[in-house]
Amino acid sequence: MDWDEFAGWSKQIADWGAQYHKTLRDRPVRAQTAPGAIAAQLPARPPDQPEAMDEILRDFENIVMPGMTHWQHPRFFAYFCANAAPPSMLAEQLVNTVAAQCMLWQTSPAATELEGRMIDWMRQALGLADGVTGVIQDSASSATLSAVLTMRERATGYTGNRHGLSGKGPLRIYCSDQVHSSIDRACWVAGIGQDNLIKIPGQGPRFGMDAAALDAAIRADIAAGHTPAGIIAITGGTGVGGSDDLTAIARVAQDHDLYTHLDAAWAGSAMICPEFRDAFWAGVDAYDSIVFNPHKWLGAQFDCSIQFLRDAEPQLNTLKIEPEYLKTSGDAVTNYSEWTIPLGRRFRALKLWFLLRSYGLDGLQTRIRNHVAWAEELCEAIRALDGFDISTNPILSLFSFRCPGDDAAQQRLVDALNDDGRIYLTQGSFDGRKVIRVQVGQFDTTRDDVMAVARVVQEVWEAIR
Structure with a gap:
């Protein structure tokens, strides 16, 4: 690949990236593939001859993307988010290009x-x-x-x-x-x-x-x-x-x-x-x-x-x-x-420089304050669901709850929620019992995304109980 080709493919990938983020809500949050499904589509041996970039990118879309969990999805409420704001991604492109x-x-x-x-x-x-x-x-x-x-x-x-x-x-x-x-x-x-x-x-x-x-x-x-x-x-x-x-x-x-x-x-x-x-x-x-x-x-x-x-x-x-x-x-x-x-x-400092200058502390503070407030509001909505209990009240934007039933019921609900695809939650453990854990922190999540958790939890629970 020469540098003119590099420039052309970089533009195409940037356009793909923008479209990907604009349409994330249309995708299931967690990968919906079975273990081994991705590997089964990959050749057992490396290629002897060079392959065209358009073919490589087509396989990326068709083979790799179905097996990706979308950490930048606005309804990712599992673990702690690994966020990537656009200015940060631009800085990383520069870091990757300079390659120091x-x-x-x-x-x-x-x-x-x-x-x-x-x-x-x-x-x-x-x-x-x-x-x-x-x-x-x-x-x-x-x-x-x-x-x-x-x-x-x-x-x-x-x-x-x-x-x-x-x-x-x-x-x-x-x-x-x-x-x-x-x-x-x-x-x-x-x-x-x-x-x-x-x-x-x-x-x-x-x-x-x-x-x-x-x-x-x-x-x-x-x-x-x-x-x-x-x-x-x-x-x-x-x-x-x-x-x-x-x-x-x-x-x-x-x-x-x-x-x-x-x-x-x-x-x-x-x-x-x-x-x-x-x-x-x-x-x-x-x-x-x-x-x-x-x-x-x-x-x-x-x-x-x-x-x-x-x-x-x-x-x-x-x-x-x-x-x-x-x-x-x-x-x-x-x-x-x-x-x-x-x-x-x-060169990790560059993305901090781009991020802090692009949003300012005021913009970042507003996001965090929103997440904390929305988590508290969501906690009360789940508390109001019939038979549900709040296990741990919000600490900043993190809380946990239990549905009716034993520990097996908690895992069954978590698995059903993640198979449903509209939200992504994880199980945890507290006081010797399994709990369902919610953490609000995705960079572009909205109040509607957050409050959707209570609705999806109720719908999925009614479908599986």
Whole structure:
């Protein structure tokens, strides 16, 4: 393909993309294919000869698209949305075209310096303290792993990387039982081990861990000869929105000199709205590491996760490695590959720059406020359905409910709803029972889209009960 052909096909794909988004409401939200159906249409061997782009795109439309779940669908209420606002997509087209590997300042100075400025823009937008720095990660999982590795190194006097963990004794990490599974995985990968991730039961209206129970668990571990290494708090947990009392948890951490990480992957975006900060953000400036995902609720195309750091040195002391071929001569510069686990880095800051300039904080705040209000309204509509119960009330724009019947009935309704195709929901678990989970956050959803959930739930339930 030459560059004139590239330009022509790029225009055609852009036109296809615009039409795709305009007609998303006409498609079922979740892919309606059976396992193996897509693979069965693909040749077992790679082609020996080149094939025409029009044929490739025709197969994309006929083979690939029927097997895609439409994450940008306005009636996607499952998981947390991975949004992609149009300006963000345009920025990604430029990033893909330039195709820079932005591991060091010298490999793309603009990428490094724009990243630093975007992190500071977002620091201000979320109301974090002056002096907080950070780095753009691919996902919250990577940020959390970076934080857990830093906890490990700090607790071992920064000897774990060099000497290994043998003879160090059990290191302990503490969190609530509402945390995302990425916390467990980070402890696996960091060599901490599942048994040394101590989960404190969530309680109260926001299902946060009890600070007194946390303190008692730490003291018991010290008495038993274990080494506490860090605490992971949450704001807006994945299951039902669990949120810790950040001030109380930070006080326990300070009493025991423990490194702290805050997982605000989803709910952190809502903190651009000052009215939510007293309830969910008070005490945040005491945390050593904070992660939130602009690729969830703010509209930055996946992947784009910001890890804020109160002091970058502990993480740099954990992750920085500098062979001769990566050294930078001349003036001191920031090399963000030293702040993260991967060496290679995409130019993720550009889509934040396009996004924030295109909508402004006012436009993004309006969307989030609407989603929160519409979720509360939808919750009351489902509460009014005969025999339905609200399991957990809205925490920001996330709530859960149960239909009449046992756990099998909940799964039967979820499966029927998703096979119906008009909306997409997922099941979850709360208090030992299966629940049906609703999260409002798709970038272009409307009140009509949101309120349609109650109508579709009622219609599908009446058809299957």
